[in-house]
Amino acid sequence: MNAELVSELEAPLQRTTARTRIMSAIGPATALAGVIWALVQPYRITLLHPRGQGFWWLVVEAPLLVVAVGLFFHFVVVPGLLEDLEVEHATRE
């Protein structure tokens, strides 16, 4: 058995795994950033103290929008992308 051949075989798999991990981390990392922002600046979440707030102050909650983008990306975009990454990897093999 040639060790070089084994490393050549493993290289694409490792790259795919790294890409899979990065893709799986982007959405949660974004959502986490939104949560941390909300904790650091809780006064930005007007839903916590809605009395006297106008319509737009209640609708546009910036930290929650960041969380929403992260969740949308993770649950809508990423699943299909991971499937396609696996298909691409299988095709290469």
Next chain:
Amino acid sequence: MQPASEHVHWLFATGFLLLGLCLLGEAVVGTEVWRRRAWRAYLWPGLAFALGVLLWPVMTFYTNSAIHMLAHGAWAQVLMLAGAVELALVRGKLTSRWWRLGMTAGFVVSGGAFLVHEQNAWLFQRSAFLHHLLGWTLLVGAIFPLARCLRPRSQAVATGFALTFVIISVMLYCDRDVAPVFGHMSPLAGSPHR
């Protein structure tokens, strides 16, 4: 019922953040994998085009000054142009990679418009500071869409292009009508909002 300008900035920040994440996803997995599903291939160019369309109501309703209207109108046009060019490239209606200069033009015009329409040189005041920062970020960041024309398969260029949108979204989220930048604010800027 008209939203305050910071709300508009935050809504656009959300759009740009999603755009940046999609571009980052494409940079990570590669264009071939990203375009395996048609809806995904059209996602970020369509989003860029939609953001351009949504800038028209901003131009129409936020008429603080003529220069604001001109700047928002210019953004709307160049963002729609950039989005439309990318849509046509995905669709195959356009094939030359040089069409991607449309996005470069979008960056340059947007950066210039940011700098021109912020007439206050108040760098101690949040929105003025951020408009200057956004303008220069876009002008410097234009190197990435330009590099995409020269090296369309470069992962580093694609990542830089994506992160530029993420950084722009962070700056837009930071935008508030009247607020200090680094803890200090001159009384000239008015009373601070939260």
